[in-house]
Structures are given as C-alpha cells and as structure tokens.
Amino acid sequence: LLDKIKDAKIIFVVGGPGSGKGTQCEKVVAKYGYTHLSSGDLLRAEVASGSERGKTLQAIMQKGELVPLDTVLDMIKDAMIAKVDVSKGFLIDGYPREVKQGEEFEKKIGAPCLLLYIDAKGETMVKRLMKRGETSGRSDDNEETIKKRLDLYYKATEPVIAFYSSRGIVRKIDSELPVDEVFGHVAKAIDGLK
Numbered sequence: 193l194l195d196k197i198k199d200a201k202i203i204f205v206v207g208g209p210g211s212g213k214g215t216q217c218e219k220v221v222a223k224y225g226y227t228h229l230s231s232g233d234l235l236r237a238e239v240a241s242g243s244e245r246g247k248t249l250q251a252i253m254q255k256g257e258l259v260p261l262d263t264v265l266d267m268i269k270d271a272m273i274a275k276v277d278v279s280k281g282f283l284i285d286g287y288p289r290e291v292k293q294g295e296e297f298e299k300k301i302g303a304p305c306l307l308l309y310i311d312a313k314g315e316t317m318v319k320r321l322m323k324r325g326e327t328s329g330r331s332d333d334n335e336e337t338i339k340k341r342l343d344l345y346y347k348a349t350e351p352v353i354a355f356y357s358s359r360g361i362v363r364k365i366d367s368e369l370p371v372d373e374v375f376g377h378v379a380k381a382i383d384g385l386k
C-alpha cells in the first residue's frame with residue numbers, strides 16, 4: 193500500500209489560519225480530482241465522534257496549540273490508505289505545522305512534490321476568521337484563540353516553508369487576491385508538475 197502512495201502526487205498546502213487553504217483545496221478537487229485531506233477536519237471529526245481521544249484533542253485545539261504529532265500523522269496515513277486506489281494525488285491541507293511533522297511524514301509515508309504556500313497578511317487572516325466565526329460553529333474561531341493560532345503559525349509553521357524552499361518545491365501564492373485569481377496561480381503551480 194505504501195508503494196502505491198509513492199506513485200501518487202503529494203502536495204502540502206501550508207499557510208496561516210484563515211489564509212484560504214480550504215477554499216483553494218476545494219477548487220483543486222473540482223478541477224483535478226485530487227483527494228483533499230484537511231488535518232484540521234480529520235481532528236474535528238474525531239472530536240465530533242465523542243471519543244475519549246476526541247475530548248483530549250478538543251481541549252488542545254481550543255487553546256490553539258498543536259496536538260501530538262503521531263495522532264495527526266496516523267489519521268492522515270489511514271485516510272490516505274483508504275483512498276489510494278482511487279487517487280492520482282493528495283492535497284494535505286494544514287500539514288506540516290512544524291518541521292518535525294514534515295520529517296515524520298516523509299519517514300512514514302513519502303515525499304511531497306510541491307508545497308503550496310498560501311500567503312495572506314496577519315490582519316487579513318484575523319478579519320477572515322472573525323467573519324468565518326460568525327457561522328462556522330468552530331470553538332477556535334474566537335479572538336483569543338485566533339491570536340494564539342497566528343502566533344504559533346509564525347513561530348512553528350513559517351520555518352516549514354524555509355525548510356522546503358531549500359528543496360525547490362515551494363510555490364508562494366498571494367492569497368490577498370480574489371479567490372478565482374488566487375486559484376489561477378494555484379492551477380499554474382499544479383500544471384507545472386510533471
């Protein structure tokens with residue numbers, strides 16, 4: 193099974209909270225048929241299940257902190273295995289959050305061929321998340337947790353971009369533009385893959 197995953201394209205989608213990762217991933221799914229795996233969505237599904245593990249996760253996410261690395265990675269791996277027969281590619285959204293997450297992913301699953309770096313200003317991300325919070329029902333879309341998520345993004349996740357830049361697979365996408373223009377740049381980056 194892991195051999196099969198190695199034949200599929202793996203794309204990391206990285207950017208701050210509210211930068212527009214999920215929005216762009218949906219459009220990639222529609223155009224290219226890739227499988228979208230949002231690490232945050234996988235974690236929220238576990239929380240919704242009401243399991244003991246979900247309760248622990250909920251407390252961590254509510255604080256805007258990172259959940260244990262093995263938990264997220266196992267969830268992503270299981271989800272990839274479940275889809276490997278029907279997938280030409282995987283969009284791994286919201287992962288890696290720290291360099292260590294990326295290193296472990298590569299050890300256990302495989303190497304990404306592209307990292308889409310969805311870039312928006314801090315101020316823009318806060319504005320989008322406050323707006324999303326009006327309807328998302330997400331307990332972490334509140335002012336206090338948003339600030340913590342943003343701080344952690346700059347501290348832990350931006351180094352991920354530097355780490356993969358040295359490998360030449362990072363495409364920086366300006367996400368201040370209207371959604372369809374942003375997608376134009378995303379599509380160009382994907383079309384550039386052989």
Ligand SMILES: Nc1ccn([C@@H]2O[C@H](COP(=O)(O)OP(=O)(O)OP(=O)(O)O)[C@@H](O)[C@H]2O)c(=O)n1
Pocket residue numbers: 208209210211213214231232233235252253254256257258259260264285286287288289293332341
């Ligand atoms: N690889 C990951 C992904 C998510 N999380 C946890 O799950 C929360 C929500 O993740 P996600 O939905 O990806 O949140 P953001 O990227 O902050 O926001 P968005 O959903 O808007 O992309 C994070 O704050 C964090 O606690 C984590 O620990 N490790």
Ligand SMILES: Nc1nc2c(ncn2[C@@H]2O[C@H](COP(=O)(O)OP(=O)(O)O)[C@@H](O)[C@H]2O)c(=O)[nH]1
Pocket residue numbers: 207208209210211212213214215216320321323324367368369370371374
């Ligand atoms: N104006 C504008 N809003 C966007 C854009 N992309 C996403 N949004 C909005 O910003 C919020 C966060 O987007 P989402 O895709 O959930 O971001 P994520 O946190 O990175 O997954 C949502 O309410 C989107 O509707 C964009 O390119 N332009």
Ligand SMILES: [Mg+2]
Pocket residue numbers: 213214230232286
């Ligand atoms: Mg998202």
